[in-house]
Amino acid sequence: MAGMIDFFFEFASTYSYPAAMRISDVAREAGVAVRWRPFLLGPIFKTQGLETSPFNIYTTKGRYMWRDLERTCGELGLAFRRPEPFPQNGLLAARVAHVGFEQDWGETFCRALYAAEFADGQQIGEEGVIRELLTKLSLATDPILARARSPDIKDRLRATTEEAERLGIFGAPNFVVSGELFWGNDRLEQALRYAQRVRPTT
Amino acid sequence: MAGMIDFFFEFASTYSYPAAMRISDVAREAGVAVRWRPFLLGPIFKTQGLETSPFNIYTTKGRYMWRDLERTCGELGLAFRRPEPFPQNGLLAARVAHVGFEQDWGETFCRALYAAEFADGQQIGEEGVIRELLTKLSLATDPILARARSPDIKDRLRATTEEAERLGIFGAPNFVVSGELFWGNDRLEQALRYAQRVRPTT
Numbered sequence: 091m092a093g094m095i096d097f098f099f100e101f102a103s104t105y106s107y108p109a110a111m112r113i114s115d116v117a118r119e120a121g122v123a124v125r126w127r128p129f130l131l132g133p134i135f136k137t138q139g140l141e142t143s144p145f146n147i148y149t150t151k152g153r154y155m156w157r158d159l160e161r162t163c164g165e166l167g168l169a170f171r172r173p174e175p176f177p178q179n180g181l182l183a184a185r186v187a188h189v190g191f192e193q194d195w196g197e198t199f200c201r202a203l204y205a206a207e208f209a210d211g212q213q214i215g216e217e218g219v220i221r222e223l224l225t226k227l228s229l230a231t232d233p234i235l236a237r238a239r240s241p242d243i244k245d246r247l248r249a250t251t252e253e254a255e256r257l258g259i260f261g262a263p264n265f266v267v268s269g270e271l272f273w274g275n276d277r278l279e280q281a282l283r284y285a286q287r288v289r290p291t292t
Numbered sequence: 293m294a295g296m297i298d299f300f301f302e303f304a305s306t307y308s309y310p311a312a313m314r315i316s317d318v319a320r321e322a323g324v325a326v327r328w329r330p331f332l333l334g335p336i337f338k339t340q341g342l343e344t345s346p347f348n349i350y351t352t353k354g355r356y357m358w359r360d361l362e363r364t365c366g367e368l369g370l371a372f373r374r375p376e377p378f379p380q381n382g383l384l385a386a387r388v389a390h391v392g393f394e395q396d397w398g399e400t401f402c403r404a405l406y407a408a409e410f411a412d413g414q415q416i417g418e419e420g421v422i423r424e425l426l427t428k429l430s431l432a433t434d435p436i437l438a439r440a441r442s443p444d445i446k447d448r449l450r451a452t453t454e455e456a457e458r459l460g461i462f463g464a465p466n467f468v469v470s471g472e473l474f475w476g477n478d479r480l481e482q483a484l485r486y487a488q489r490v491r492p493t494t
Contacts, residue, residue, distance in 0.1 A: 138350055148340055150462040154475060161482070260352040273356060276478045280363070 092121040093285030096266040098254050099200075100131040101180030101187075103262035104145070104159050107208040108166055109275040110200055110263070120282040126196055128187040129251040130180065131262055138260065143177045162275065169209035178207055179215030185238040186220055188246050198227060294323040295487030298468040300456050301402075302333040303382030303389075305464035306347070306361050309410040310368055311477040312402055312465070322484040328398055330389040331453040332382065333464055340462065345379045364477065371411035380409055381417030387440040388422055390448050400429060 097113055099106040117124045135143070145152035156172055163170035183203050190196030202223050206212040212219050217235070224231045237243060254264070258271055265272040265281035268288050272281035299315055301308040319326045337345070347354035358374055365372035385405050392398030404425050408414040414421045419437070426433045439445060456466070460473055467474040467483035470490050474483035 138352065148462065150340065150460055154460055154462065154473060157473070158475070158479075165482070258352055258356055260350065260356065271356060271359070273360070274478075276476075277360075280367070 093267065093288060094123045094125065095281055095285050096125050096127050098127045098129050098250075098257075098259055098262065098264040098266060100129060100262040101183045101200075101203060101207065101214060102143070102177035103131060104155060104176075104208075105162075105275040106263040107170075107204045108159075108162050108168060109278060110204050111168055112166060113278060114197060116278060117282060120286060122282050122285045126187070126191055126200065127250050127254075128184040128191075128200070128247065129254045129259075129262075130184060130247065133251055134255055134260060137255070144261075146176070163208075169205075171209060171211045173207055173211065173214075178213065181215070182217060182220055182238065183214050184247050185243050186224070186234060188243050188250075189234050189237045195227060195229060199223065202227060295469065295490060296325045296327065297483055297487050298327050298329050300329045300331050300452075300459075300461055300464065300466040300468060302331060302464040303385045303405060303409065303416060304345075304379035305333060306357060306378075306410075307364075307477040308465040309372075309406045310361075310364050310370060311480060312406050313370055314368060315480060316399060318480060319484060322488060324484050324487045328389070328393055328402065329452050329456075330386040330393075330402070330449065331456045331461075331464075332386060332449065335453055336457055336462060339457070346463075348378070365410075371407075373411060373413045375409055375413065375416075380415065383417070384419060384422055384440065385416050386449050387445050388426070388436060390445050390452075391436055391439045397429060397431060401425065401431075404429060 095113075095117060097109070099110055113124055131143075135141070140147060143152075145155050160170050187196055187200055187203070190199040203214060203220075206219060206223060207214045214220070221231045221235070224234055257264075257266055257269070259273070261273055263273075263275060265278060267281055267285045270284060270288075272278070272284070297315075297319060299311070301312055315326055333345075337343070342349060345354075347357050362372055389398055389402055389405070392401040405416060405422075408421060408425060409416045416422070423433045423437070426436055459466075459468055459471070461475070463475055465475075465477060467480060469483055469487045472486060472490075474480070474486070
């Protein structure tokens, strides 16, 4: 591999959807390895004095974002439906994803989760929705949910969020290459070019 | 021409710099005409309850923006120096630009102004700096500055800003194609593809 990207994403984040759906393919083509790092934006927004998504606070910008996201998904051939309410609660999904990445179904789960949220309009904060997704992936729901709620996994998600904050992350998705931060689905290609030029630090 | 783009930009805006420096070349290659529309972001920020640039209010995002802008300029081969203070006052420059676009030196002036601000670190709010730029372009400064301060030109800048607000603009730069808004230097190519597909409305 030419390099390595840390992909920091949040399940409630709109532009994380197209990023998650395409990163594996474009990174493989670029010969760059990807480490998926689910984190939570809520605690980071709170430290900036934001009680909800900036897209809900700045409504003109929010309106633009929905239209832009629709266009972006259109160009990528991705189905799109606006989640209601927005933002969805991504806490349980993020914990389950961390379980998936200590096993071997993390990426598959993340893509299925994003499709459920942004293509099918499902309520991803509900345990029933997560259970259904896991069942469709032929995974054993009870032990996974128990592990997702273990102190280990809770700590891991908290640590990832704290690492994101230390890296200067303030939104999602993000691509981090040797400490260099690239923010936004539209920065993925630039991050890949950067990763091809630098040696991974890990 | 395959289509037409309205390019709404603001002289204080950081990402308007790379957009202004490259739009003429890439639009020409795409066969798309560009109408340059200098406007002011300040009044629009005020209606959103923002008293300065969001990059100054959200400092983590601001830090990222400067690094990202540096990288963007680097990839484009554009010199870059962070303006101090930020944002600069772009009022007089915007009025002078409107004079330039009713004559034939608008684009040249805009590029020279952006280079003075973001490559040379000049204070673009100062009349002396504007005079110097006009002189370098072999233009007669006194009549241009008198015209820039005429009710006609003041009204034109105000009307452009009001039009920007009606279009749902909340930042800069913007590319507007038949009422469809594309925001950000990184959306220029998408706007050009869109302009190639639709007929101009004017």
